[in-house]
Amino acid sequence: MDRESNMSSAMAQKAHNLFQVYLRLRPSQGGSSTTGERFLAVEEPEAHHTAPKHITLNPPNDRRRAVEKFAFTQVFEEDATQLDVFHCTGVANLVEGVLAPHGGEGTDALLATLGVTGSGKTHTMLGSRSQRGLTQLALDVIFRSLGHNILDCGSDPTLEHSIGASDGSEATVFSASAFLDNVYADPSATMRASSRAPTPMIGESFGPTPTPSRRLHRPSVFPQQPDVSSLSVSCDPSAEYAVVISMYEVYNDRIFDLLTPPIKSVATKEYRRRPLLFKSTETSSDRKVVAGLRKVVCGTLNQALMVLEAGLHERRVAGTGSNSVSSRSHGFFCVEVRKRPKSSRRHAYDAPWGGSALTIVDLAGSERAKDAKTGGATLAEAGKINESLMYLGQCLQMQSDAASKDKPNLVPFRQCKLTELLFSNCFPSTSSYSTARHRNPQKAVMIVTADPNGDYNATSQILRYSALAREVTVPRIPSLTQTILTNVAPAPAPQLLSSSPVGSPPLHHRPFFPPGSTAGAYAPQSSPNIDRTFSPMSNAGSDCHRTTMEVAALEIARLSEELDYLREAFETERAARQEAESHLLSMEDRMIELEQAIREDCTSEFERRLDIEMARWRGNMQVEMERGEEHWGRKIEVFERTLAATAPQDENMLDDLEDEDKENVLLEDINQENDRLRRENEILRRELVGMSPSKRAPLQERNSDVVPNKGGAEAAPGSPRPNPRNGNSKPLNDDGNLRRRLENLRVSDDLGSVRSSAGSTSPTKKVRKLAAKRWDGVLDDELF
Ligand SMILES: Nc1ncnc2c1ncn2[C@@H]1O[C@H](COP(=O)(O)OP(=O)(O)OP(=O)(O)O)[C@@H](O)[C@H]1O
Numbered sequence: 001m002d003r004e005s006n007m008s009s010a011m012a013q014k015a016h017n018l019f020q021v022y023l024r025l026r027p028s029q030g031g032s033s034t035t036g037e038r039f040l041a042v043e044e045p046e047a048h049h050t051a052p053k054h055i056t057l058n059p060p061n062d063r064r065r066a067v068e069k070f071a072f073t074q075v076f077e078e079d080a081t082q083l084d085v086f087h088c089t090g091v092a093n094l095v096e097g098v099l100a101p102h103g104g105e106g107t108d109a110l111l112a113t114l115g116v117t118g119s120g121k122t123h124t125m126l127g128s129r130s131q132r133g134l135t136q137l138a139l140d141v142i143f144r145s146l147g148h149n150i151l152d153c154g155s156d157p158t159l160e161h162s163i164g165a166s167d168g169s170e171a172t173v174f175s176a177s178a179f180l181d182n183v184y185a186d187p188s189a190t191m192r193a194s195s196r197a198p199t200p201m202i203g204e205s206f207g208p209t210p211t212p213s214r215r216l217h218r219p220s221v222f223p224q225q226p227d228v229s230s231l232s233v234s235c236d237p238s239a240e241y242a243v244v245i246s247m248y249e250v251y252n253d254r255i256f257d258l259l260t261p262p263i264k265s266v267a268t269k270e271y272r273r274r275p276l277l278f279k280s281t282e283t284s285s286d287r288k289v290v291a292g293l294r295k296v297v298c299g300t301l302n303q304a305l306m307v308l309e310a311g312l313h314e315r316r317v318a319g320t321g322s323n324s325v326s327s328r329s330h331g332f333f334c335v336e337v338r339k340r341p342k343s344s345r346r347h348a349y350d351a352p353w354g355g356s357a358l359t360i361v362d363l364a365g366s367e368r369a370k371d372a373k374t375g376g377a378t379l380a381e382a383g384k385i386n387e388s389l390m391y392l393g394q395c396l397q398m399q400s401d402a403a404s405k406d407k408p409n410l411v412p413f414r415q416c417k418l419t420e421l422l423f424s425n426c427f428p429s430t431s432s433y434s435t436a437r438h439r440n441p442q443k444a445v446m447i448v449t450a451d452p453n454g455d456y457n458a459t460s461q462i463l464r465y466s467a468l469a470r471e472v473t474v475p476r477i478p479s480l481t482q483t484i485l486t487n488v489a490p491a492p493a494p495q496l497l498s499s500s501p502v503g504s505p506p507l508h509h510r511p512f513f514p515p516g517s518t519a520g521a522y523a524p525q526s527s528p529n530i531d532r533t534f535s536p537m538s539n540a541g542s543d544c545h546r547t548t549m550e551v552a553a554l555e556i557a558r559l560s561e562e563l564d565y566l567r568e569a570f571e572t573e574r575a576a577r578q579e580a581e582s583h584l585l586s587m588e589d590r591m592i593e594l595e596q597a598i599r600e601d602c603t604s605e606f607e608r609r610l611d612i613e614m615a616r617w618r619g620n621m622q623v624e625m626e627r628g629e630e631h632w633g634r635k636i637e638v639f640e641r642t643l644a645a646t647a648p649q650d651e652n653m654l655d656d657l658e659d660e661d662k663e664n665v666l667l668e669d670i671n672q673e674n675d676r677l678r679r680e681n682e683i684l685r686r687e688l689v690g691m692s693p694s695k696r697a698p699l700q701e702r703n704s705d706v707v708p709n710k711g712g713a714e715a716a717p718g719s720p721r722p723n724p725r726n727g728n729s730k731p732l733n734d735d736g737n738l739r740r741r742l743e744n745l746r747v748s749d750d751l752g753s754v755r756s757s758a759g760s761t762s763p764t765k766k767v768r769k770l771a772a773k774r775w776d777g778v779l780d781d782e783l784f
Contacts, residue, residue, distance in 0.1 A: 018411070018426045019112075019396065019446040020073045021468055022089055023055060026120040026451045027078035040452035040459070042075050051075070051088065057460050068460070070467035072448070083226035085124060086137045089445050092233050095141050097443055098337050098356045099241070101234035106337070106356030108425050108442035111138070114392070114466060115449035116458040117365030122327060124447055125362040126312070132223050134447075135333055135360045136305065142243065142335060142358070143301040145232040151242045152299025153177065160297055163242055163338060166353040168284030171246070171295045176303035179259070179296045183310045185215035216313060222305050236339060242353070244336040245304055246295045247311030248276065249329035252384045253417050258311035258331075259294040278420055287439065288424055295336070308333060330388070330418050331362040361422065363389070366458055388418040393465030395419050396446075 025040065043054040052075045057068040074088055086092075091111060100106030111134060113121035127133030132140075143150065153159045153175035164173035235241065247258040254275040262271035276292045298304040315331050338355040364385040391412070398411045413423035425442040448466045450459050464470065 017468065018423065018441075019444040020089075021396075021446045021448060021466055022074050022076065022085075023070075023072040023448045023450060023463075023467075024076040024080060024085060024120065024124060025078045026123075026449060026454075028451070028453050038452045039456050040450060042077055043069070052077070055463075057463060060456055067473045068464070069471040069473070070463050071469040072467060078452075081226065082124070082127065082131050082133065082137070083228070085447065086134055086226070086228070089134070089447060091134055091138050091445075092141055092231060094358060094443055094445065095138055095145065096233040098335075098358045099142070099145060099233060099235040100339065100356065101236050103236055103238075105354045105439065106339070107440045108356045109358045110361065110422065110425070110442050110444040111358070111447075112361035112363060112422065112444070113447045113449055114363050114389070114462065115365055116451065116455055116462060119365065119449040119451045119454060119459075121365060121447075121449050122362050124449060125360060127223060130223055131225055135308065136222070137226070137228050138358060138360065139301055139304050139308075139335065140228050141231055141233060142337065143304070144229070145235050146241050146243070146337075147232075147235070149235055149237070149239065149241050150299060151240055153297050154299060159242060163244060163295075163297055163353060166338075167295070168281055169289035169293060170281055170291045171293045173244070173295050173297060176296050176298045176300075176307065179294075180218075180303065180306050180310075183216055184218035184306065216310060219306060219309055222302075238342055239339040240342050241355075242338045243298050243304065244295045244338055245298055245307045246290075246293045246334045246336070247308070247332065248290060248293060248334075249315055249331050250388070250417050250421065251329035253388065255290055255417060255421075256329075257293050258314045259296065259307070278417060288420070290421075304335070327362060327364045328385070330364050330385075332421065333360045333362075334358075335360075363392075363418075366462065388416045391415040391419045392422065393461075395423055397465050 025042070037060045039058050039060050041056045041058060042052045043056060045052045053073070054069055054071050055075050057070065059067070076085055076088070080088075089111070094109035094111060097107035098109050111125075113125050115121050123131075123133065125133045125135055127136060151159050154177065160173050160175045164171070167173060248255050249258055250256075255278060256273040256275060260273065262273045264271050274292075276290055278288050278290050280286075280288050281291055296303075296307050298307060311333070312331075315327065315329060334357050336355060336357040338353040340353050366386050366389045394415070395411050395413050411423055411426070413419040413426075422444075425439070426444065427441055446466065448462060450463065
């Protein structure tokens with residue numbers, strides 16, 4: 001058994017792959033940007049007249065990297081034509097499965113392309129200006145094969161309605177003529193140059209009532225090459241068919257209908273498409289469908305091609321550094337072939353439609369931002385594209401697990417919309433609904449496109465996860481152990497190796513590992529050196545002990561080789577790490593410098609602004625101070641004026657207050673004097689009353705007060721009689737003294753003041769004017 005047969009057996013194990021995977025190499029083009037060193041080499045097939053299936057990926061100028069070999073269902077070299085690809089990928093068989101010639105629902109088919117941007121996916125699927133792609137060829141075969149069994153809305157007016165009624169995806173069904181009349185302007189206009197749509201302009205769309213200037217030009221001629229007029233497949237003669245076409249794209253992980261015109265948003269005034277859901281509906285409970293699509297019933301190939309053109313016109317494409325017309329979304333073109341028994345035509349409204357679909361997918365290409373030179377929205381798109389392709393890669397890698405019937409759910413296809421759409425029909429329907437029809441798992445073909453002179457890294461990544469099998473050969477320098485063993489120990493026979501105690505497959509027959517598996521990725525495989533060294537042993541009956549020793553020696557050699565490889569890998573990693581660390585350090589230094597520079601800038605800027613602010617503040621302060629001074633000056637002035645106006649009055653008031661105090665003191669003095677005088681007056685009166693020579697007692701004291709006889713006691717003999725009015729008992733002196741005293745007590749009416757004669761020492765400026773009348777009265781009454 002040699003390596004080729006191992007690869008074949010590995011592929012045979014994968015007979016239940018969810019996808020048949022083909023590889024198509026793109027021819028290099030003059031003036032293309034991808035003019036690097038060729039890194040892909042197609043391996044010659046084992047037998048003559050068979051197609052190649054293996055390709056070797058040679059790392060350019062890098063002996064440390066492993067040489068990888070990939071196996072595909074078939075490899076198409078650069079000179080393969082569209083027709084070659086069409087025939088060899090079995091598109092006709094897929095179509096036949098959809099048409100279900102032997103009755104029943106048929107089998108869904110999926111035809112998809114995968115590859116780096118610019119590697120030829122769209123060319124393969126949709127063709128070019130002069131070449132038809134697999135889509136057009138498949139449509140041609142479908143319509144040709146259906147022949148007269150196809151129904152047309154023109155010949156059967158109820159068709160559109162009956163298909164709509166039986167549709168399980170909440171679709172809006174149109175007849176082709178109604179749809180195309182709405183989209184295309186002039187049937188006689190010249191055909192657009194390319195089947196590849198230019199970048200659609202927002203608002204430049206076909207709507208229910210588009211203006212004629214915005215309508216597309218109706219294509220009059222389509223490419224006719226390659227010709228498949230001789231090819232047709234069988235269909236069910238007892239059934240009648242209808243072909244229903246829909247188109248949508250997956251853009252930024254959302255699904256948009258390509259046959260429904262964008263709607264103008266009231267808020268933003270922009271034309272936008274409403275994203276659709278991929279879900280189970282009431283009438284499609286057993287599987288998910290894209291809900292709410294617009295579907296067109298086509299009766300002829302020409303109608304179908306025009307619908308395809310209209311949809312492509314709406315698909316998002318853009319020019320990038322890698323491809324001038326690069327698809328920015330994953331495009332889905334669905335051809336549903338509905339069928340029902342011919343006998344039910346009379347009851348068209350009630351007859352249920354069955355059928356299957358052929359879905360053709362043109363995936364957006366993976367790209368590296370550096371090469372694509374994209375930015376902004378296009379770069380963000382690329383991120384989403386790469387992410388969805390990464391999920392697709394994971395799903396493809398899990399194919400072998402999913403092929404095992406026990407673990408169908410291991411394919412992680414629910415991670416994004418793209419993988420859900422591609423994989424959800426890969427498994428038999430498991431619905432428990434009694435009404436649900438049994439559905440066969442879809443047949444799927446993936447065509448991987450690659451440019452042998454293109455981007456090595458991107459291409460190798462695509463090949464790794466899409467290939468059906470992979471073999472890695474680690475280049476190495478033969479170790480000393482191996483050299484010794486080469487000279488000493490003959491290799492055991494392959495059949496003995498296969499039953500080795502470690503249970504590992506024979507070294508020189510190691511089969512391909514599934515792409516992405518750990519063993520395949522890291523375990524060193526047998527090298528050409530070992531293959532050359534250990535030839536099969538001729539004497540199979542040598543003794544057991546020797547064989548065991550040989551096996552052990554071989555294992556030692558393998559381990560030694562592995563050690564060498566790991567040591568080398570370790571050194572590589574260590575060097576890379578050191579480089580990364582030094583880069584990190586230099587970046588840290590750079591960051592510190594930057595930070596310092598930014599801080600200095602900030603400080604100087606801060607100081608500058610602070611100075612400006614300070615100057616401004618000082619100016620404001622000066623102005624405020626001047627204003628304040630002026631204000632207070634005015635206030636003081638007003639105050640002074642007010643003060644000047646009110647000063648005399650205040651002086652008088654102060655004088656009055658002073659006078660009042662003085663008057664009060666004087667009044668008190670006067671009252672006291674008054675009391676004294678009254679007492680004296682009384683004394684004198686009594687003296688006058690008691691004036692007789694015998695009784696007359698000399699006044700002993702003139703100026704001294706006489707103590708009144710209190711209690712009204714009878715006066716002693718010889719004591720003056722008390723005055724009956726006031727009770728004073730002071731006797732009066734003689735007439736001369738009396739007159740003098742009276743003279744002293746006389747009150748001047750003219751001055752209005754009282755002259756005190758009894759030693760009043762307080763000098764009085766002003767004397768309160770007293771009631772003279774009262775004094776006069778007293779004198780009149782009491783003295784006279
Ligand atoms: N097999 C081929 N023969 C001739 N020309 C080809 C072939 N494959 C690709 N080309 C040309 O290469 C260019 C890029 O191809 P295409 O647009 O199909 O790439 P793509 O993979 O679809 O890119 P993207 O993913 O960016 O959309 C086109 O001009 C196309 O005509």
